[in-house]
Amino acid sequence: MKRYVILSLILTGLAIMLLAPRIGHASRVIESKVRFAPVDIYLDSGSRPLAAYQFELKVTQGKVKIVGVEGGEHEAFREAPYYDPAALAKDRIIIAAFNTGQDLPTGRTRIARVHLQIGGDVEPEYELNLTVAAAADGQNCPAEIALERGERE
Amino acid sequence: MKKLAIISFILLVIVLVFLISIDWGKVAWNLHQMQNAADAEALSGAKSAKRVKIDLPAGSQAIPGIQQTGEPGLLPITADEIWVIAKPETPARASDSETPGSGAMLARIEEKEIPLPLKHTDVEGQISGYIATVHVTQQFHNPYDEKIEAVYVFPLPQNAAVNEFIMVIGERRIRGIIRERQEAEQIYREARRQGHVASLLTQERPNIFTQKVANIEPGKAIDVDIKYFNTLAYVDGWYEFVFPMVVGPRFNPPGSTDGVGAVARGTTGVSGQKTEVQYLKPNERSGHDIALALDIDAGVAIEEIQCPTHAITNATESPEKRHVQLSSLDSIPNKDFVLRYKVAGQTVKSALVTHRDQRGGFFTLMLYPPEDLQTLKRAPMEMVFVLDCSGSMSGKPIAKAKDAIKRALRKLEPGDTFQVIRFSQSASKFGPEPVPATKANVREAVRYVDGLRGSGGTMMIEGVKAALDFPHDEERFRFVCFMTDGYIGNETEILAAVHGRLGASRIFSFGVGSSVNRYLLDRMAKLGKGAVAYVGPNDNSSEIVDRFYDRISHPALTDVAIDWGNLEVEDVYPSQLPDLFVGRPLIVTGRFRGQGNTTIRVAGRVGDFTRQINIRTRIKDATHPGIACVWARKKIEQLASRATYDHSAALPREITQTALEYGLMSAYTAFVAVDSTRQTAGDHGVTVAVPVPVPEGVRYETTVRD
8 A cells, every 4th residue: 555655646746747847837938928910000181182291109008019010001101111210229110101192192091000029918008199291292281190909810 | 544545646647637638739839939938048149959850751752942840849949040850741842833834933953843932033223423222122932832931041242231121922011120130030930930921131241141031821922122222342443333142152160150051952950050051053053033223323424334244234324324234144143243334534533422311410432542642653562472272262263363373473573572372271382481573483483373273171260370470571561462262151260360460461352253252351451451352253364463563553642631621520430541542442431510611631641751632522411311321331340340359248239239220230130020910820831941053163062061
């Protein structure tokens, strides 16, 4: 009987030793979990054709890294917009684009899509500021900017 | 006791049930996470990841050139090391539309043809004055029936300021983000693991880059657009635009691991180097081709255009504008594309180009030596020729180099002395010390040079030591001429040795071959306060030697100093101005404040006399947006050059900071782009390295490790 007890204890100990690191690691994995998702930036310039814009996107909560910048839905802003690398180094991104053509969007249009790597379980919060929106004549035009969490296919 | 036994037994059963019920997929995933941690550790310097190589079972079919990376997390492999670790579940094969005869890009392997993931490279350049803006598009696709990751090691000019990176998926264009290299690599690895289409551009050397594109689905195409600026060389009245097309096979000294290995197609890891380039065998042909178009706006009338390396078409739009296109009959990317053009006028005047934006003012000044230098004669010299006799030089390259040395020997004057040093695995020399340039000595030296052959490794350090480690003759100017293709992976060691041993010598480096290591040769010349020249397979080496002699037959303008007039100037590169030689202008770049008209005064010494050049200039607000990038790139170059002999931790930090601020590639930064909108199905598939041809004139047998 004593032999069975010792054998059972040894086997139990071995099983715990084998499992412990994996269980411990699983909890670390949850902490370091990351996912990728886009946010879409919309701008509404009303009835005035939009020729240029600049905005600043800042992450106020959550672990977020910007991993790509894509253009908008209208042909005039389909090209991947430029960002200011110096501003990116300070955990924000300043994005700008312009188009000198005739075919320009009016009303609400997606002007850019920002691809993100999101870490942890905290849902990120953002601050979005429109620096400027301009019409084809170079004059500032009143516009509304908005952010929507982009959809994944 | 019996109770204790029952409790123990129950505990054991619980544990066993728990073990059985575990989601093994998750365990595998967790193990993969452990691997990511190991990768991060490896990147941070503690390279502990174990490398595993598993041969394919007999009879199994592997894709040539493909390394299967297996199920995620099941084996510890670092993302930077590509190993054959498992056989694909379903052997990948080309889809019907890509079979031979359908127009797909193909590689021939013992009469069998297989498709490769890099289809085409498109190069479009605009030259304005002496600054080139170049767009390079690499078109990747997946001709297999499972997902792949494509890895391509490719060259760009050694002074390219790479500041734009866009991943193109169909109609969608995603601009890549500049990040610290380690961070970019981690983002890429994670995106690849999760099945997102992603791309990563890293710099292995200032002229060697690695492009990785993950999760290319079968039949799909992904393009990568890269943009860079660079300044053109101006040599003896000609501007020169160079686009390198292939990385030459490098020799790495025993014990080194940070080099660039040259291995046969389909083999990995055999070189033991961090970066490996796979080469096609002599009877194999890659279907990867290249198109190149250039628009030149010289600002003044263009008198003549030459392309010594390729067949081109050349259309004149106006006297100062030309459109040049690479002929479709000459589209194999196996040598540097070199285009030279000459502008009107006897001499080109020194000129300042400026740019101002929210970051401040930037300028480049192309500074030409004073014309009257050409009327003055030189002092006696001690000429040391150092010839690379390694395997990669065998054949045409060494023949060209020997012709050049013999021509140069015959042009020596009474009162000069000379020495000839050869190196491959070791170094040896013509005489125990430099000998007088008598007719008899020159004849004997020509015979010595005639007898030299190319074989063995490239222990360039031996050549550097032999050339610089002997007392300097105070009576003479010492010129050390290195004749080499520069196919080595230990550039840093060589540059540090040159810096440490230079003394009063001036280094002139001659790149010999169709696709030489211009980074090494340029840096050697800059550290050696000399100049660089290139002798291509179709160049007349006598002409190049004559021009070199013409240059050194006149004294240089030394102790050059610049008075910037009304401009407040700072952060000027190069920070120590080198000597100015006849026919060789100098590009100086810096930051400035101030505006309006000013006169810049450049002064220097010629022997006992002082010479001065006045440059009248008018500051304009914005002339070329690339100037800020050119300035930042020059700053990085200077810091990196210092880092070869100064191991202060501050230098990498300053390089990183500058590169991030100006959005530039460097050894410490990388571009990453991820399509976050979609996850492709399954794991990240197999890794496919893009094999390349050895450069024209280079022998595969003597340079590539099978």
